[in-house]
Amino acid sequence: MSVVSSQSDHRVAHPASLRSIISRIEELPVLPAVALQALKLSLLDDVNLDHLARLMESDPVLTARILRLVNNAQVGLPKRISTVKQAVTLAGLTQVRCALLGVLVKEYLPGGPQQLASMSRQIWTHSLVTGILAGLVAERTFPELKETAFVGGLLHDIGKLVIMDVFPEIALKIDEIRREKRLDIVDAEQRILETNHCTVGKMLAEQWKLPEQLVECIWLHHHRVEAMNGTSLNWELPAIVSLANLLTLEMFCESPMQNGEDLVTGLLTALNLPREELADLRRLTSREYEKKSVFFDLESDLNMVFHEIIQQANHKLSGLGIELDAKNSALSKVNTLLSMTGKLGLSLANVRSKTDLFQEIAQVFTGFTAVQVGIFYIVDQVTRELEGIVWIDGGRKRKLLCFTKRNGEPVWEKDAQNLPPDLRRVLDESRHRMHGSREITQSLSNPFVIFSFGEERSYFAELCISLSQDFRSQDGRTLTGFTQIAQIIRSSLERIRLFENLQAKKEDLALALWKTQQISQQLIQTERLAAVGQLAAGAAHEINNPLAIISARAQLLELREQDEKRKKELALITEQIERISKILTNLMEFARPAPPNLQTMNIHDTLDRVLELIGSSFPKFQITLERHYDPRMRPIKADPNQMEQVFLNLIINAQHAMEKNGGVLTVASEYNPDQQAVVIRIIDQGVGIAKENQKKIFDPFFSTKEEGKGTGLGLSTSLGIINNHFGRIDLESTPGNGTTFRVELPVDISALRPTKPETAANPSMPLSLRPRILVMDDEEHIRDVLKEALENEGIDVETAENGKDGRDVLEREHFDLLLLDIKMPLRDGLSVMRDLRTSKTNADLPVIVITGTATHEEMAEIANHGGKCIRKPFHIKHLLTEVRDSLRQADG
Structure with a gap:
């Protein structure tokens, strides 16, 4: 079976999936029914020894192996045994149980191929000691669990044997990673198998149909006691086995689980076992091991086992010592670098200009032998100015100052032509490294290590250092240290730029404050003017109505007067009223300027x-x-x-x-x-x-x-x-x-101020019928004047004192023309006009609006509704002309 590992996480490519493990477990030999039944029977507290002997004798192979193990000279029986019943009677239930376990486990799960023999032997030694310790702990805490605890401790790591048998190469890789990374076994298994020996052992135990309490010992022995209590109803047995496993790891100087000491303390507290009894438990374990090791073909002297473990530990410590020396050397260099980093941070804490920044950087690096040559420079991407400093170990420093082309290439003056070639090359190649990222990037241009950073469309900066040979050979921590130095320099540079910007903003703010004060004064004046404008508009509205009444009455009197002198006096009154009206109009035009008629x-x-x-x-x-x-x-x-x-x-x-x-x-x-x-x-x-x-x-x-x-x-x-x-x-x-x-x-703003369409005046024509006109105005005197002037012209007139009454009259009666004011109580004139244009009977009724304060927007709406507008105070003759024109247009 091939094993493929990765440098990053040592993962093994995938024969070792959980599905594959399960399928391979199913291929393992199934325990004989007689042997499994005998093991279960031996675990009972009230077992019938005769019944147990007869059961074991029914399997000749099991009988032969049991008699061979029990008759071993190391067991110490007084005479040789020829029957299983004699073995059970003379050797006792404990010896028989050990013999059964030795046969079942050692014979049916041998522990993998030959190359894993050493690991298999270590596992069985650890398991036997754990079983003995578990029995002793149970004897002092829960005596009724003593025998079961022994078996649970013996079988708790059975999952490791399954992994060794199913995937031997992966088992070796797990052991390698565990030692290399100093991981506990569960962590190492999880990294490679994505499972662990606890789960694998549980699957095997369930396949063999072992008792539930043994399955839980195998499955939960690496869990915390709180997890056991929440997972198992009988948490005591897994807790005993878990404690025994941790104590065995301590005895064999093996790497415990993470927080192993905390786990031991928690288990001791849960089991109510004093820590002072642990030394006695270890002593008794050594004695019991000598009695039981014979059943498992293990070294009977535990001290020899410890000796072998100590030798392995010494070999490991020797390697660790060499490794520690190398790390101490590296650490010394890192500490030197950190010391220099701290010194640089303190030196740059108070700099306020780029000149001071350059000098402080060169000063701190002076005497730091790890950096033989160093360069730090900044390119302003707005002005394209390159400014920086070069230093050489020994104290020599040199400023850099030049401009760059649009592509970033430096343009050197004649006195800079003697720069060292390596330095010139690094600076000439900088345009290829320019970027706008705030992140620090690292690159190499032999012999320089270069740390670059910048801000888009603002600046670009680089720290370039030539390291001595011993620092070049160090691991990544050295470069990490220099990256931190570059970070400090970047932070200082951005603080300087921020300070310079703040100074500029401060000056701009002072100027803006002065301008704000000027604008505030103008705003105050504007507010005063606005108030005057509102006052003018309000005054015009209040004055126009009485002026209209005076003007209309004066005009009526002038029309009736026969005396020329009085007629001139009345004309003078009308003329002065027009003058007042013109002043009011100017005030209103100032308050509400009219848009130009282009x-x-x-x-x-x-x-x-x-x-x-x-x-x-x-x-x-x-x-x-x-x-x-x-x-x-x-x-x-x-x-x-x-x-x-x-x-x-x-x-x-x-x-x-x-x-x-x-x-x-x-x-x-x-x-x-x-x-x-x-x-x-x-x-x-x-x-x-x-x-x-x-x-x-x-x-x-x-x-x-x-x-x-x-x-x-x-x-x-x-x-x-x-x-x-x-x-x-x-x-x-x-x-x-x-x-x-x-x-x-x-020259032309017609697109912005379109010219209003001009309407042609209709020629005068006589009125064919006696028309009826409705006058709406809240001023009684204006209603009377309009009524009198219109009736003198042969027109029938009805009046209404507000918009609501006028609307009701229009619903009841027919009229040929409507004269109305805009500002009226209950309903205003514009509201009445909107209703008229949507009504069925008066949609085409001509309307003349007589107003003193209509805004340009209101006048535009009047025109949109087909109405005409006459300003107060008005000329009677002009009003009568507009009335006649409107009536003729309606007739036409």
Whole structure:
């Protein structure tokens, strides 16, 4: 049978599977029925000796072998025995039981081929001593188990004999590994067979149909007493055999199981046997061995056995001494390396720069004769700079500094050409070892051992050492020690890099904190402006309603008034109300900027219209106008009205700045084809803007003008308009030398700000029937004004004070037009419009929304529902025109 072993775990390739063992056990000889029955009968406490003798005499072979063993001179019977009955009577049950076991086991399980004879003899010697010790232990703890304990101890290692018989080569390999690795026998068997002699012996005992209590002794003798107690109802017998086995191992100086002393202590405690009695048990065992060894053809003098064991132990100790000397030598070198490792760790603990790191590494290695030449270097993979140090045993050191190519190859200066060839070769080959792994890898480039590590896209570093001959011949522990040194260096390098990064982050943080403070101030100002915007929107809503009532009443009075003087006064009231309304509109536009209504426009035409509007006052202030228009200018997409508002604000500001001293006002344009943008500059020669005010100039309500010349909303509104056009507005100003406002606009933003579709106005046409209109508004005075104005035009009017009542009226009656407010109690105007568009009867009902505070989103929703929007306060004539147009469209 061939045995195949592995260097890693000595596993044997697989004839020795558990299935194979079972099949081979089934091929072993079956004990004769008479012999097995005689053995079982001899184990009974109340055995009938006559019955036992007659049973044994029924087998002639068994009779002959029993008589030969009993008549042996060493047994000490007074005369020769001729019958089994005489042997049983004169020799006693114990002698007969030994004879039976000697016949059964020795004859039917001889112990393998010749080359295993020595191992087989050792097993039988160990088993016999274990059986004797088990009987003696049982006599002092559980006397009724004495005879059974003897048999259990004798048979406990029967599984080893099975392995030796079935797989002799594997048995030899198990013994070799056990001695080489200093393993206990169960561990060695498990590594190779993936089972052990306890399990194998149990299978054989069950096949031979031995009593259950003997099977448990064979199976459980290597278990802890707790496991025995949980596995067997009669744990005492396996515990006795287990203790006897451990004590025998101690007597024969064999390797005990792991934690053998703890196992002995646990068994002694469980069996309530004092440790002081062990010496007496060993003495009695030696005497009993001499009586029983004859039945097993074993050496009768146990001292001779011990002598042989001692000789083997001395031979082993001699080999261990040589091995220990070699290990001590290696250990001395390892200790030296560890000492140097500790010194290096302490030296590098406080370094804060790469320069200090290089110097400390070279300093610690100086005088360490194991390293004849050493190199440590770092390649910064961002700057491609190589920096390091070389040291030679004896104290000479040299710095390394150069750059590397993109492929990692060093580029040496002329003064570095005299580097030693081996060193140049190691550094030139480093590009082949470069990697981004944090793990330390080991390679060889004779005479250097190289330890490499790095971090992807950050750095790469190597420790290269040339070892002396005696260190090269050491085992892997030396290289492990140098790997730990490389680990310390790597940790120190990364700590230095972290420290440098922290310093940089500290500076960045200081700058960021300063910027944060500036932004916080801006946020505070922005929050204040937002609050002002909300206040403006709320104020506009509250003011617009009463203004609408005043305006409408004034317009009605003006229409009825015949006196021209009173008519002019009423017109003045209406004009001032429009002025107030315009201020409120500006406030609301500031709070909620309107999106631009994009159209194709000529920027020069817009500038000319603004200049024509206010240019007539320039001569009064000695202001000369100059236009510098770019002839390449092309049309742009923008909101013409909003652009006029921006340029009007900027040119008025320029005029105000030059009113005292006059000067030249320059309006210039430029087309930038590369960026598809236009630039407009408004340049004045006025008083300029103080530096501390330049950052505030676009803030709402901030103004440098004298009282009454501005509200402070012009530039802030202009900034909002330009931002909505995805443009930029900025300024340059020097106090006393004028100011330049620069506006930059994209040529085409139609994809981002699509132009709203234009609807053609329907021509006026007379109303064919007397229409009915429903007015919904929560303001009673507005309802009255609207009702009066509409009835004067021949229109029937119904009113509702909230959205809910108005919706109920629409369900009951038919109307031709709906006038409603958005902000109403119970139900708002938009909710009413949504219901109308989904209803069956009023889905097409025209709607005009009269509101003072509608947002751009709300106005967009009104348009989506097909409605029109009129701002409060409104012109009566304009309202009536919109009403007539809506009614005509509905009729058409």
